[in-house]
Amino acid sequence: MRRLPLLFLFCLFSGTGYAQADTTLQPRLDSFLKLNHLLDIERILDFTYPKLFTIVPREQMAEVMKNTFDNREIKVVLDSLKLGKIYPPLTTGEGSFVKVDYSMIMRMHFTDMDDDSADYSEKAGFIVGILENKYGTGNASFDPLKKTFDIRVHTSLVAIRDSHSPQWTFINFDKEEPLTSLLLSHELIDTLSSQQ
Numbered sequence: 001m002r003r004l005p006l007l008f009l010f011c012l013f014s015g016t017g018y019a020q021a022d023t024t025l026q027p028r029l030d031s032f033l034k035l036n037h038l039l040d041i042e043r044i045l046d047f048t049y050p051k052l053f054t055i056v057p058r059e060q061m062a063e064v065m066k067n068t069f070d071n072r073e074i075k076v077v078l079d080s081l082k083l084g085k086i087y088p089p090l091t092t093g094e095g096s097f098v099k100v101d102y103s104m105i106m107r108m109h110f111t112d113m114d115d116d117s118a119d120y121s122e123k124a125g126f127i128v129g130i131l132e133n134k135y136g137t138g139n140a141s142f143d144p145l146k147k148t149f150d151i152r153v154h155t156s157l158v159a160i161r162d163s164h165s166p167q168w169t170f171i172n173f174d175k176e177e178p179l180t181s182l183l184l185s186h187e188l189i190d191t192l193s194s195q196q
Contacts, residue, residue, distance in 0.1 A: 022089070025098065025159055028168040033081060041065050049171045051164040051183055073111055080105040084154070087195045094185060095162025099173060099192045102157065108149040120147070158184070158192060 032047045041062055053061070069076045084101035091097075110127075113120050124142040131140035131151050139152040156173040174180055175193045184192075 049169040098159040106151045
């Protein structure tokens with residue numbers, strides 16, 4: 001199954017009582033949430049950590065994201081985006097970093113399931129098993145009426161402000177993702193990983 005690009009897993013913020021001296025983060029998060037709800041890919045990329053585009057050109061990233069969310073085989077919608085925890089800011093010589101935990105429901109519809117005459121229960125069970133292996137037992141289900149797979153995703157992202165990004169921008173935070181180590185130092189990854 002195609003892995004969602006790391007960018008779309010940032011889109012889950014709502015207003016909370018996050019108190020910090022820098023008041024610019026929350027409005028950026030709110031704008032980012034709205035753009036993700038609208039799936040406005042070009043504007044979402046405006047909120048993406050620009051250093052990413054030194055590795056993957058922006059135009060290529062936009063194309064990957066568009067194809068991931070809506071193509072001939074699958075349509076993906078993000079729903080019920082909820083902020084979990086915003087951790088205290090880390091300020092280093094590299095810049096300022098804020099880890100954010102969030103959750104959402106990702107709804108996936110495979111176009112080959114549009115045939116009403118076919119029984120997809122076996123295929124659906126197989127796909128649910130694959131999704132549970134990735135997102136955890138009990139975090140994936142199949143809705144036979146809508147013919148969608150609903151996946152509850154719990155993950156993190158990092159808000160970054162540094163020499164590449166004078167305003168807060170975002171990347172998905174997955175310590176195991178190779179791209180993460182190309183964007184953040186190993187020390188910073190370890191520190192962010194230890195926040196719980």
